[in-house]
Amino acid sequence: MIQTDPDSFVQGILDGNRRIIAKTITLIESHLKEHQQIAFTVMERILPHTGNSIRLGVTGVPGVGKSTFIENLGVFLADKGHKVAVLTVDPTSQRSGGSILGDKTRMEKLAAHENAFIRPSPAGGTLGGVAAKTREIMLTCEAAGFDVILVETVGVGQSETSVASMVDFFLVLMIAGAGDELQGIKKGILELADGIAINKADGDNLTAVEKTKGDLEIAMHLIRPESPTWSTPVLTCSSITEGGTKNIWETVLDHRKKFSASKEFKQRRKKQTLAWMWTLVEDGLKQRFKNNEKINEEIPVISQQVENEKISPTAAAEKLLSYL
């Protein structure tokens, strides 16, 4: 029962109607052209109402406690009167196409909180990846009045790079002493981090946490900070003992304050908007290439020629591209 009238969507979003927000997200995620077109119209109309939130990305390898951390931070903020939207992405099985979306089982209190909205999305076979969709969903939530947006990604693969390029603060969660010091998180991700937090800093774990913290601080010294006003701090937090969550939020606010003062905040958002445009251009180009009839006709012929070494791959690619 998806309506097709963009007006009712725009109004519903601005009114903060949960049902309509959820339906809009479904449209954004839909693979159908007509749904995407409605979503496009709606996005254009709500754009003036977006941008007024703190966008926080949270990443980390599976088992690091992302969902529980978001539950704690989310409830902490929602209790303070913030309106908190949480967007999570769950992996999709390549074989069956189905997904299990279980994040809310670990965000029990937040899921029931008046001031919260949580939407898990299947990674799916979305063209252009999760990123473009997540960004539009984020804007929808902003237009609906949510002033803190938490985006959770699984810290393996491509998704964190794209999430880092759409948030104001990118937080990397880690745990102490699990194997090698960087736990499979690539150095590249630490470069993207605005903050690192070592989770599960409680009980018997504290000594190990302190050691990991020291190691990470040394590692972070070797990475030249991108910003003149900010060097990535290494923090600790725990779902059992209090304090860590609050501390992390204060760090996020401090970052915002410093970045606003130095005008880096605006620059970063501008840069991200431009980057988004280029992502869309790339997706569009790929899409056009795939849908181009002439190209589809020529692909088997030219492929054959390349296989038989009649023409070089370079020449073949050039020829295919010339049909665009």
Added chain:
Amino acid sequence: MAISMKKFMPKMRIEEVAARRQARIDQGTDVIVGVNKYQIEDETPLSVREVSEEVRDEQVARLVQIRKDRDNEAVQKALDDITRACESEDNLLAVCLPAVRARATIGEICDAMEKVFTRFVATTQCISGVYAQESADSEMIESLRKRTADFEKKTGRRPRILLSKMGQDGHDRRVKVIATAYADFGFDVDLGPMFQTPEEAARMAIENDVHIVGVSSLAAGHKTLVPKVIEELKNQGASDIKVVVGGIIPPGDYEFLKNAGAAEIFGPGTVVTDAANRTLNIIGA
């Protein structure tokens, strides 16, 4: 063992075995007499003793009475002692006894401990791919996958179902089997936290914009919880979201649930692939 318990390893193994066994039962390779072999054609329905809603009201009334009659100051003191004992790692039994004698409730005693120990929340991790792996009936699974894929082509997304456990019903092994099986068939499966209220389940269904809510009931709450969740969906403007029920539902209750608006009921012995097909029928896939 303690470490593996902390990491929920035994729980995951149990769930994995359960999914595999379900696949074998569904195919008849594991025989359960009366369930998938030698079923009785005209089984005389068992008479089920039904506990009426009034019992709950009576219990609540009793609780109110107890709270009124007891020495609440003494109760509070005993509860504070418990919290203190938790902090200092003293003998808990020694401080619980006076609390019980002062007629503190188990709930209040737990709350007093929770202040220090915090609440344990079982992380719900779900295995995937297991049902399909064990099932030799790949044709059936392929046909289900085709149905879900066709549904996506037609409507722009996969059929999405919220599996919910509501009320005081901690039996979640079955619902996990269903979750992993449905995901194997190509559904997007949302898993709700345990002990949801109907309001919470309805809200989650709406936020996640699912097509169907699947209520799993193994503790006889279905006659209260199913009508309530249907009503809540209506209240929150989502009467188009369909509700199906699975679990231990006595045949005598089917009509009641259908009248309340349940679209399908999957009682004991339902083959999971069959349930999935019927679920897809409901949403016109």
